[in-house]
Amino acid sequence: MTESNGANPDEGTISQHAAMPHDEAMPDWEKRFRAPRVSLPDWAQDAPHRSLFVSNATGTYELYAWDRETGAQHQVTDRPNGTTDGVLTPDGEWIWWFDDKDGDEFGVWRRQPFDRDESAPSGPDEAAAPGLDPSYPAGLALARDGRTAVVGRSTDEDGSTIYVTRAGEDPVEIYRHRESAGVGDLSHDGSLIAIEHTEHGDAMHSALRVLRLDGSAVAELDDTKGGTVELGLEVLGFAPVDGDTRLLVGHQRRGRWEPMLWDVASGEETDLALTGRLDGDLSAEWYPDGSALLVVHSYEARSELWRYDLASRRLERIPTPKGTVSGATARPDGSVEYLWSSAAEPPVVRSTSGEVVLDPPGMKSPGSVLVQDVWVDGPGGRIHALVQRPAGVAGPLPTVFDIHGGPTWHDSDSFAAGPAAWVDHGYMVIRINYRGSTGYGREWTDALKHRVGLIELEDVAAVREWAVTSGLADPDRLILTGGSWGGYLTLLGLGTEPDAWALGIAAVPVADYVTAYHDEMEALKAMDRTLLGGTPEEVPERFEASSPLTYVDAVKAPVYISAGVNDPRCPIRQVENYVTRLAARDAVHEVYRYDAGHGSLVVDERIKQVRLELDFAERHLGR
Template sequence: MTDETSARSSALPASAATGAAAPSGPGVPDWELRFRAPRVGLPEWAEDAPDRSLFVSNATGVFELYAWDRSTGAQRQVTDRPNGTTDGVLSPDGRWIWWFRDTDGDEFGVWMRQPFEGGEDVPAVPGLAPSYPAGLALGRDGTAVVGRSVDESADGEGEGGSSLHVVRPGGEPVEIYRHPESAGVGDLSYDSSLIAVEHTEHGDAMHSAIRVVTLDGKTVAELDDTKGGSEELGLMVMGFAPVAGDSRLLVGHQRGGRWEPMIWDPVTGEETALAIDLPGDIGAGWSPDGSALLVEHSHQARGELWWYDLTGRELSRIETPAGTVSGATARPDGTVEFLWSSAAQPPEIRSTTGRVVLDPPGAKAPGSVPVTDAWVDGPGGRVHALVQKPAGDGPFPCVFDIHGGPTWHDSDAFASGTAAWVDHGFAVVRVNYRGSTGYGREWTDALKHRVGLIELEDIAAVREWAVESGLADPERLVLSGGSWGGYLTLLGLGTQPESWSLGLAAVPVADYVTAYHDEMEALKAMDRTLLGGTPEEVPERFEASSPLTYVDEVRVPVYISAGVNDPRCPIRQVENYVRRLEQRGVPHEVYRYDAGHGSLVVEERIKQLRMEIDFVRRHLGV
């Protein structure tokens, strides 16, 4: 149900729910109720059995997978694990649910499967060793294509990197692809004859190429925009046409300076450009009959939907409320279901019929305040920031909540953590710094070699605006973030020591060299791309971008939380940073918890935010 990426995107859910035993009702603050309110993800449906759906919910207080038979209305919980489960796929015929089993959030494990109606969980591919997942595609004839990523020490042959395995019905897994660099399964064609592979064999983990191969691994065609030009451009697989005998592949490209779709037929070699004249980034997916595209348009931190008719080449808008569409799917009956929210209104699964598709029982999440936009001149161009503030006049104590990724962006979407700070009297500023997606290829690709320092230049420009405009109290400024945002928090406290009153860093990179050596293989590839090599090849760049380098300059209290099983920001490098804080006597607190890159347990997430709020109150006197 979630996309696998090589970015350090935070796994912390934006909102969550609780089981019956959790506190609710009078006396429980709104910020906790927002986390506990029952929430569901966008349902995915089986291509040949559209009444069978799979979705994620936190109805028990832990995010787990649920099956939904639309014909009867019956729903049942598929997985039940202490630290939650979110990765699941339905087979095209709707008979099987595949889900990924790791250990306590370490993201390393195997695919399991379970009948849609319920039953025993069994290994989906017996004999295939545990790995980090790198894509999965299931065919109508029972064929499966499994992508794997392993570290050198974890592979039985002593080789790390990526591999793809084909499993035919009743057969053993057969390796058809292996390479030291990152690669993954893009899609499997309608007739299970072609596999689209996204790969970075050229060594740039930020810009993938696409190779289409047969089930025995023979190359049919290659599409590579990283060659022949002055700049490397990326490609992404958006899916094969959902029609028998149709080999067309929908591909995302950056040839126009942003993400937009085109159609490529790997069998004939024909490329078809699509005249979709919209600003910002454009994603797309096929309609169920292959005659049109459902277009997801992202521009200036908002998201909306359009139809693109492939016969008439006409673009028509799908009416959605102002805010952000965070996912959409076109149904066989011509309707569209989409996950929508805004900063002020909690998420809902809506339909173009006008109804709410999947409305979980229980109390609804309280709303929050709308977001306003700020555009600030920065050293690399205009920086977009999103602002939410409490009632009254500033200056307010202010939290700069820095997003993870780094290839991600904050949007006008509901965030329970942000709303909690507003409830406590803080203004919240979220900055889409250079490296963020959604503002064109050049803005995203600006993040190279001076990693961390570039983003902090943009954050500093917005900080100056926030103070000068009267929004933020310069004596009560909190730098905060999770994952890459946690990394920028620790780096900012050391490189901008006079700018911040304290820092809150969740699952951060704290010691970049140690992090590189301990992290999952796909992230090693990303770091080599961002910094131009390994710590041994470009030691000066790793040193310049590592928070540990500047730890002696930190002058304010620091709160750090970290998962002991985190494969993205491993615990050893966090401990190295904490020891240095201890040696210098810097006020700090560290919370270690038994999970990976964030928690899928609602009460755990509430506990962590409560500890952060308490830390800020004590040290800022608010």
Template sequence: MSEEKSAVPAWEQRFRAARVSLPDWADDAPDRALYVSNATGTYEVYAWDRATDTHRRVTGRPNGTTDAELTPDGAWVWWFDDNDGDEFGIWRRQPFAGRPEGAEGPDEEAVPGLAASYSAGLALGRDGTVVVGRSTDEHGTTLHLRRPGAAEAVEIYRHEEYGGVGDLSHDSTLLAIDHTEHGDAMHSAIRVVRLSDGATVAELDEVTGRDEPRGVACLGFAPVEGDTRLLVAHQRTGRWEPMIWDVATGAETALPLRDEQGRELPGDVSAQWRPGAAALLVEHEYEARSELFSYALDTGVLTRLDTPRGTVGGATPRPDGTVEFLWSSAAEPSAVRSTAGAVVLRAPGAVPPRSVPVEDVWVDGPGGRVHALVQRPAGAAEGDGPFPTVFEIHGGPTHHDSDAFAAGPAAWLDHGFAVVRVNYRGSTGYGQAWTDALRERVGLIELEDIGAVRDWAVASGLADPGRLVLSGGSWGGYLTLLGLGVQPESWSLGVAAVPVADYLTAYDDEMEALKSLDRTLFGGTPEEVPERWTASSPLTYVEQVRVPVYISAGVNDPRCPIRQIENYVERLEQLGKPHEVYRYDAGHGSLVVEERIKQLRLEIDFVRRHLGAGVVGENRVDGTAGAPGAAVASGVAGRDGGTG
């Protein structure tokens, strides 16, 4: 063991350890699959021939690639090509086996003639039918159809509000579209159209004309030729549940999902078809954890699948009857597992060092009980403390923190901090009312819940009130800056990554899909309800900030654009407020491992310098610790489009 290797901090090992995502396989060629890995130090797309167990890197770009799909026959890999993380680009394609030897230049355009845009989904049919969803500031959402043999794609849908490709039917005759034409971006509707003539076959809208809007979302057509059943998610019971909708007849089939004791599953429930469409794979998310079931449609029997306590970060049913899933817990690094009992896919090298488990805490807040996940430094027992504490606020806002392995919080624990993560109102997994509660008083609602948990952390003896760090990325970065101004006496430091800082300017510059979401959250545009936007903008409260602020930002970020961050920084400078800013050449987060390590190193250094005595150094462990295995996968989704 070399001296250099043994000196690698545990937290850096967690970032550098090779990771793999859950493999996606081709519907008609199940031995061909795609996954994302950081094995080269940058997250890229890999093709995996499972029959020969050969792996090939498909993409190789300086800022990484994560969005890719296989054609149903497994012959082609489609991947989204943007510019330095700005999410504005085109689809390209490459043969699954690789480009011909000696081929030069970029991969071919998958659909020639379509200009660059933000992606609004992609559907690839078995007969070669292609539907590409595009979003632009000028035209809103457009969907384009290219039939087999056609030279060009034709526009088949356009609307100024955001929408996207849902799914193609198995025979490519029907297309499901998720849309928000009614203007409520938090509750989508579904339209099914016939591709032969563009006629609407069916519409499922739980928003228009209703006092309490409910969302519906496409989960996929039955994978059977001529089958017109569509699996959809709905909120009719105040939480997400699946049902089957036959778009040809209009018949709706409720799914009475009950566990072994006959109880309804209490959390949000999603589902996907199992091969052959005789059963469903069901995923249940509840109180920051998840579990898997199989549901037989003929008998209505729900059977629990054996998964450890923690979080399933994705699952896929295989034709042989097994289910593969990506699992982790806060203490245990992730792995791609099978219900057959094996680890399906291992990343090269060592697994990252373990971390510490989470404790569940429930705190009475102004809008109900707030769930928080708490971690104490390694070796600390309940009753030890108080500790310097980082409140790590999740993004989204329609997302939630879970009992899952995360390298960022683990790094703070290694440095002697307690870590608290709050599933504030606006978070998913606690019912629709909890998620929808943040509307109109945007940001302020979430801070009330965070404040209640902060008060509990101090009163319980966990957190040192003189060493409290408010931190987060994306929406979490927004809440950090807003919290420093709205709750100036509650926090010792602020660390905000890719935040919303000046909400009015952010609205002008952000991608159109997020403008639609913001109009829904605030109940109108900045011109229509200016007082709400002003009350929720961190820039409004910058004069009240009393503590040092650290901000990091991607210069190509379309979600939290750089100009509005510069406005906030300029105001900090004018007021003489202590702050530090780090700008990097990427979008909403980085897919480059060394860049992510650099960013966290800068944050840790900032916090340690300003908090002073009592903050311990970093733990160092043997760089060869652990056995070969997989770790956390990356992903891009929602406003919180950064990587995981």
């Protein structure tokens, strides 16, 4: 593992990794991983000149503080396996960050002052919520008084719990349930807390409850009640004004995600009348003065920004380039900062003021090729696929079907170093927003229940048929690959369609569904019960039908598997069970185990894994 070397206090900015190879000796695919990147900076509500962001500038993804008035930046965390979960207190005085062990996602919140000793590579840390044992995080909300926090926790023993903590006092439990729940947001005056819960047992569709800080209930909003169709809700944020009891809520009442206002005191709901004005999914957040909403519009694997004035109900487009906005925030001066990229252009933090907000020093990432949209008729409706081909090369090509994780996620026209590496090596890459993916309506996302894995693979098969019959893909050189849920679909696809694939590469996969269920974190157990309709003991036939282990003896293609030994989502024991079965019949396979959780935050480790995957494909498939 590579350790970070800290920030350079003389420059006051993030610094590059000291051991980085010379640019000239490095292929483009590796430069894309090594080039310094930054996340969209978060900013303190009452001190907007203070910001927090994530960067890989030292070779490991860590948290950085940024004082916009002075321009000074410093590294906040410095851990061998990296850190990405951090929050600024509203007054900007403290930085909270989540401290787990080796990527296992089980740990405690720590904090350090925003101002620090400039001679130290990172600030002094202390327990941010004393009295709370380690857990999986389930949301966090920090009050403007500087001493109150609402902390969500999840453990196998207790299920979901929520505590109110105050400086110098013991934590007070205000919520507990066996099913999944988490902290949504704290009202501007710190008197109300909105939580998302799944007490009804459907982990895919949350209900909302608003509590006082003593745990007493104020209001409930539950779209799962009545009827057979489950609808989800999500907390988008309280109005940023003292005494304003309006909560911005995401709902699915019209078959897609869109925002509305809910006054938790009166119960009044305000429809924002966006139906028919914008297709696709909509999310939103408040402008800092509460007069308008910043709307993120996601449609067919791309996104854009709009400003919605609450008084006039006027919807005004905020110009952004064609591609994907991965995050956006409205600043007190009325400008909007956003993180943008496309498949061809690397990410950049931009502002509607026309400037690049945060540009890390050092090597710049090379671009890649444009993505082509393809729509294929499938058994459940039209399937959207994103295709990238090496420039100037005719088919049929060796083709990588890169399957996204989630499953409630989607591939988009955004920059991705992994697919770009395959394209650099002469492969066509196809990414598929199969049933279960977000961004194509609630019915599309919810379609995979009970026949988990098998439904998604029907869509993959339809796109594969198109790719081959169109003459673009070489049917004898098809690679199935993916990470997390994509790794699961890879192993399942290799066993259920053994003659369709020449090679399989699975990263952090579900391999043995029953063992994975028993070993995984509690929140994912709840999700699996929702997807499959019960536990392995209650619906054994569904777990068997959806488990790659069921079909492992049918696998013909060489298989490469990588797994984190501390992974709480796709635990290592179930991977070992699958590998043991491969080895028992001398099936061609290779396994790479690494010291991290569900993926790595260390750039060298990420590069190593991609290099091993490319090498495996070269040796077993050739070009």
